[in-house]
Amino acid sequence: xxxxxxxxxxxxxxxxxxxxxxxxxxxxxxxxxxxxxxxxxxxxxxxxxxxxxxxxxxxxxxxxxxxxxxxxxxxxxxxxxxxxxxxxxxxxxxxxxxxxxxxxxxxxxxxxxxxxxxxxxxxxxxxxxxxxxxxxxxxxxxxxxxxxxxxxxxxxxxxxxxxxxxxxxxxxxxxxxxxxxxxxxxxxxxxxxxxxxxxxxxxxxxxxxxxxxxxxxxxxxxxxxxxxxxxxxxxxxxxxxxxxxxxxxxxxxxxxxxxxxxxxxxxxxxxxxxxxxxxxxxxxxxxxxxxxxxxxxxxxxxxxxxxxxxxxxxxxxxxxxxxxxxxxxxxxxxxxxxxxxxxxxxxxxx
Numbered sequence: 001x002x003x004x005x006x007x008x009x010x011x012x013x014x015x016x017x018x019x020x021x022x023x024x025x026x027x028x029x030x031x032x033x034x035x036x037x038x039x040x041x042x043x044x045x046x047x048x049x050x051x052x053x054x055x056x057x058x059x060x061x062x063x064x065x066x067x068x069x070x071x072x073x074x075x076x077x078x079x080x081x082x083x084x085x086x087x088x089x090x091x092x093x094x095x096x097x098x099x100x101x102x103x104x105x106x107x108x109x110x111x112x113x114x115x116x117x118x119x120x121x122x123x124x125x126x127x128x129x130x131x132x133x134x135x136x137x138x139x140x141x142x143x144x145x146x147x148x149x150x151x152x153x154x155x156x157x158x159x160x161x162x163x164x165x166x167x168x169x170x171x172x173x174x175x176x177x178x179x180x181x182x183x184x185x186x187x188x189x190x191x192x193x194x195x196x197x198x199x200x201x202x203x204x205x206x207x208x209x210x211x212x213x214x215x216x217x218x219x220x221x222x223x224x225x226x227x228x229x230x231x232x233x234x235x236x237x238x239x240x241x242x243x244x245x246x247x248x249x250x251x252x253x254x255x256x257x258x259x260x261x262x263x264x265x266x267x268x269x270x271x272x273x274x275x276x277x278x279x280x281x282x283x284x285x286x287x288x289x290x291x292x293x294x295x296x297x298x299x300x301x302x303x304x305x306x307x308x309x310x311x312x313x314x315x316x317x318x319x320x321x322x323x324x325x326x327x328x329x330x331x332x333x334x335x336x337x338x339x340x341x342x343x344x345x346x347x348x349x350x
Contacts, residue, residue, distance in 0.1 A: 001301055001342045002308040003335040004044030005037050005327060006079040006234050009057035012260070012316045015252035021317065023056035027063055029320045034067035036324055038074040040331025046079025046109060046234070046310055051117040054260075061094035068102035076102055079197075079234065079310070080111030080178040084132040085118040087156070088140035089164055096168040104169035109197055110137060111178030112185070128155065134188075137177075141192070144172045176232070179211075186211050190218025190226075197232040197310075204282050205233070205300050212305045232308035233300060236315050237286030239293050239329040240322075246287050251275050253316030286311055290333035297338050302345065309338075 011026050034045045047060035064076040099106035112133045135153040143164045152158040177189035178197045189196045216226035238250035258270035278285035286293050300306050
């Protein structure tokens with residue numbers, strides 16, 4: 001069971017003061033957070049790509065590369081790379097470079113993206129949303145399979161027997177498929193035999209169990225060994241010394257961000273009642289003391305089959321020292337409890 005962190009490098013207004021830190025400051029803080037995550041024994045850190053004023057990570061591979069030079073063990077991934085509006089050649093080159101700097105710790109998490117700002121920014125038509133992803137994923141996988149590439153598609157100039165460099169340390173360079181729970185994307189990942197990441201940020205996580213089974217069924221249908229394919233989850237959460245303190249610290253920034261997105265997407269208001277329901281034992285928020293969060297992760301593994309858990313923290317702007325403390329607790333207290341109990345459970349199940 002792998003345990004890690006994901007972030008969108010948010011620079012939203014502080015919910016208490018209204019102040020907004022600079023993109024540069026938040027980027028530097030995230031590098032410090034990745035270094036700490038490595039030091040406390042976490043397995044993976046993911047940085048998500050966005051192209052708007054309240055998110056500072058338009059180039060995740062650059063941020064991860066800055067941390068790669070200061071870390072030893074932790075795996076470094078995008079979360080996600082918006083592949084539909086990017087060039088697969090450049091994506092591969094960036095992460096192969098990161099793989100070299102980190103000596104084999106880079107991963108790509110490819111997704112279509114729930115934020116669409118990158119499409120007009122790079123000149124892509126949203127009417128081609130699905131077609132762009134399918135085509136560019138095909139090219140990305142072709143590049144990782146072969147040094148020399150011959151390829152032709154409908155939205156990018158053809159490549160005729162050209163080399164793509166540098167080559168990564170890992171062969172193949174890991175490529176995960178990120179999904180918000182769409183059945184089509186889950187089946188696609190299974191048929192391709194690619195690891196799957198599910199964004200479980202609402203409702204009951206147990207409801208995702210049928211999607212995991214659908215993914216494995218598709219993998220088996222395509223001749224892949226489904227038992228060897230990892231499944232990850234990405235969920236919002238926060239850890240503090242007590243569950244009450246964790247909730248009080250995490251609610252203001254979470255409410256602010258969710259209400260901004262809600263106004264953009266037509267959701268209802270995000271209230272304290274919404275928050276408290278989500279952090280209940282069956283909800284999708286992983287907020288509490290180390291024991292509370294550990295038990296929710298264990299439940300997710302046993303009921304849904306998740307083999308990698310990524311805690312998304314912070315949501316919105318929180319004090320850097322609070323985020324660092326949450327990362328420390330995840331690595332030193334939550335992760336050991338989860339790994340020990342899952343190890344015992346698997347041994348008893350055999």
